[in-house]
Amino acid sequence: MLIKDYKPVLFDGAYVRGEWALDKYLAKGGYESAKKILALPRDATTRNVPSIIDEVKKSSLRGRGGAGFPTGMKWSFVDYKSKKNRYLAVNFDESEPGTCKDRVVGTYNPHMIIEGCLIAMHTVGIENAYIYIRGEFVEVFDHLTKACAEAYKAGYLGKNVLGSGFDFHVQPHRGAGAYICGEETGLLSSLEGDRGYPKVKPPFPAVEGAWRSPTVVNNASTIASLPHLIRVGADAYSMIGAKPGPDGKPAKNNSPGSQVYCLSGHVKKPGNYEHPMCLTMRELVFDLGGGMKDDIPLKAIIPGGSSMPLMRYDGKSYVASNGKELTDSLDMEMSFDELKKANSLLGSAAVIVMNERVCMVSALYNLVRFYHHESCGQCTPCREGSGWLEKIISKIYHGKGKPDDFERLYSVATQMSGTTICLLADSVAMPVGATITKFKEEFQHICKTGKSMVVEKFGEKAIRL
Amino acid sequence: MAFAFNDDSEKQFQWLLKRYPEKRAVLLPAFRLAEEQQGFVDNPSMDYIATRLELAPAYVYGVFTFYSHYRRPGDGKYVVQVCATLPCGLMGAQQVADCFKEELKLGMGETSSDKKFTLRKVECLGSCTTAPVVQVNDDFFELLTPQKIKEIVAALRDDKVPPHLSNGPSLEGGRCSYKPMVEAFPDGK
Numbered sequence A: 001m002l003i004k005d006y007k008p009v010l011f012d013g014a015y016v017r018g019e020w021a022l023d024k025y026l027a028k029g030g031y032e033s034a035k036k037i038l039a040l041p042r043d044a045t046t047r048n049v050p051s052i053i054d055e056v057k058k059s060s061l062r063g064r065g066g067a068g069f070p071t072g073m074k075w076s077f078v079d080y081k082s083k084k085n086r087y088l089a090v091n092f093d094e095s096e097p098g099t100c101k102d103r104v105v106g107t108y109n110p111h112m113i114i115e116g117c118l119i120a121m122h123t124v125g126i127e128n129a130y131i132y133i134r135g136e137f138v139e140v141f142d143h144l145t146k147a148c149a150e151a152y153k154a155g156y157l158g159k160n161v162l163g164s165g166f167d168f169h170v171q172p173h174r175g176a177g178a179y180i181c182g183e184e185t186g187l188l189s190s191l192e193g194d195r196g197y198p199k200v201k202p203p204f205p206a207v208e209g210a211w212r213s214p215t216v217v218n219n220a221s222t223i224a225s226l227p228h229l230i231r232v233g234a235d236a237y238s239m240i241g242a243k244p245g246p247d248g249k250p251a252k253n254n255s256p257g258s259q260v261y262c263l264s265g266h267v268k269k270p271g272n273y274e275h276p277m278c279l280t281m282r283e284l285v286f287d288l289g290g291g292m293k294d295d296i297p298l299k300a301i302i303p304g305g306s307s308m309p310l311m312r313y314d315g316k317s318y319v320a321s322n323g324k325e326l327t328d329s330l331d332m333e334m335s336f337d338e339l340k341k342a343n344s345l346l347g348s349a350a351v352i353v354m355n356e357r358v359c360m361v362s363a364l365y366n367l368v369r370f371y372h373h374e375s376c377g378q379c380t381p382c383r384e385g386s387g388w389l390e391k392i393i394s395k396i397y398h399g400k401g402k403p404d405d406f407e408r409l410y411s412v413a414t415q416m417s418g419t420t421i422c423l424l425a426d427s428v429a430m431p432v433g434a435t436i437t438k439f440k441e442e443f444q445h446i447c448k449t450g451k452s453m454v455v456e457k458f459g460e461k462a463i464r465l
Numbered sequence B: 001m002a003f004a005f006n007d008d009s010e011k012q013f014q015w016l017l018k019r020y021p022e023k024r025a026v027l028l029p030a031f032r033l034a035e036e037q038q039g040f041v042d043n044p045s046m047d048y049i050a051t052r053l054e055l056a057p058a059y060v061y062g063v064f065t066f067y068s069h070y071r072r073p074g075d076g077k078y079v080v081q082v083c084a085t086l087p088c089g090l091m092g093a094q095q096v097a098d099c100f101k102e103e104l105k106l107g108m109g110e111t112s113s114d115k116k117f118t119l120r121k122v123e124c125l126g127s128c129t130t131a132p133v134v135q136v137n138d139d140f141f142e143l144l145t146p147q148k149i150k151e152i153v154a155a156l157r158d159d160k161v162p163p164h165l166s167n168g169p170s171l172e173g174g175r176c177s178y179k180p181m182v183e184a185f186p187d188g189k
Helices: A022-027 A032-038 A050-059 A071-076 A101-108 A110-124 A138-154 A184-191 A220-232 A234-238 A281-288 A336-341 A360-374 A380-397 A405-416 A424-438 A440-449 A453-461 B007-019 B023-038 B043-053 B057-066 B086-090 B093-104 B146-157 B179-184
Strands: A087-092 A128-133 A169-174 A215-219 A258-265 A271-276 A298-302 A350-355 B078-083 B117-122 B134-136 B139-141
Touching: A022 A110, A022 A138, A032 A110, A032 A220, A050 A071, A050 A110, A050 A220, A050 A234, A071 A110, A071 A215, A087 A110, A087 A184, A087 A220, A101 A110, A101 A138, A101 A220, A101 A258, A110 A128, A110 A138, A110 A215, A110 A220, A128 A138, A128 A184, A138 A169, A138 B179, A169 B023, A184 A215, A215 A220, A220 A234, A258 A281, A258 B086, A271 A281, A281 A298, A281 A350, A350 B086, A360 A380, A360 A424, A360 A440, A360 B086, A380 A405, A380 A424, A380 A440, A405 A424, A405 A440, A424 A440, A440 A453, B007 B023, B007 B179, B023 B043, B023 B057, B043 B057, B078 B093, B086 B093, B093 B117, B093 B146
Parallel strands: A087 A128, A087 A215, A128 A169, A258 A350, B078 B117
Antiparallel strands: A258 A271, A298 A350, B078 B134, B134 B139
């Protein structure tokens, strides 16, 4: 169900230069939602606004960072009994290969993020928010600092904001090129001025986060979704992207709201597409993306950023959540729950498309090299495991693999997952496991003969990264 | 060579100290201030920052080297960072890398003898839908072709604003600054 006339929310005004300033945002109805929220009183003992936490829960808004965790639920886990100051950390350390949605939101809509911060801060009872921005995104940092400055001048930030009696501060903070700082506890370590080492959970950040105080960590796109959620209300928000249920009436959506799909790789029109989470992979790749580049057949799709299991396109049938049998995995809906059933994950909705000329051994080598480079080195299974995997795949890639290397890859990958502090080890193990099982013949062929199957088939036209 | 913050950096540093509940949190922003001021972060500036934040120099070195994005002494005037991760790789990052190698007459990881260019392979730059991508200092160049690369390198050689910029015009050193916020909210607390 492609909604052709869907009006973008996060991408409102995207790709138009010079439109991000406060006057432009106010003209679009900006800060109205924040005004609405700030007028509500806080609970005297818990210092939060329970009605808005319930509202966000009711809307079923799910985090856009990758895990799809319900935002309202996250807010309700905060240790409200603690007398300490609470903090909000906005995760703008977008580094997952394939993902580039937050960057666009931050560049063209910085005030939407600040307004989202205000809503989250008042609801949870927070005075200080920190936006952790990836070091490479200089333009985002530039726009966000200037937008914050505008907001301070206009009284949307600072002391006694909009007469609410509460102080609100937002501070942009620049990272410096470490993938691991996108992990919530790694981000908090980095924010505190340390290496971006993730910490053991529990205690979760909601109980003991930044500076050992209760901290809410939300993705930038999640925060940017809040003004719209408050504007339309929870009921309407939960119906965005709803499909007809068994009785013909639209049924509540488990993944409501719009998602920014980052479509990259071998398609005619790669780009960021904002759409409710009811579209299928076919609609994304062939309708929005214009189809395969140069009309070369599709081989594989990574649906949610490079750490998610890759899906092989084989046209086999698949059963959707409503029991309907679909003849083709391309007709699968791109939502959090549906992709889980297909043994993959939506993650950050970064869709990487590969055509049949891609040598999967080289693609996996590229990814494993990335994860080995980005392992923080705290836990042995990840630090050593990712290195071993890189070495083995490098050997295979260069045609020096042995027939049992295939088994070895599998064994190392399975021993890595679930044994470390954070999910980075799983982020390596998942694509390795999925790629070598789904393209077993390619790996076995190159292990046995030392030659890439794709190169043998396509010669010079083969894509070896 | 001793390092000290100039008035500009000092003002921002003092303001930053008020923005965080703990002094140590200013460490990463302080590296940026030093980087802005002298173009790179070296040992004297790290020692200076360690003293200012009351941290052990060894700790400061450790944190600094954990991160890969700061400019270090010896880097060329223009650091060309070629993204080599999967989405860019699929769209021809290797050709882009080869093209830069040929144009600049440099190998990967090398700096030219006149200290003008450094060529480096980096991991995902977060601009995957417009692959292949390079970042030169703070500026992004997207959807690269050999022709575009030639034009970009030619402009940089003459220290002109390069064509095909994907972001707004480069604001020499003005982009990593907290100055607008310091002015709007001088109190800081």
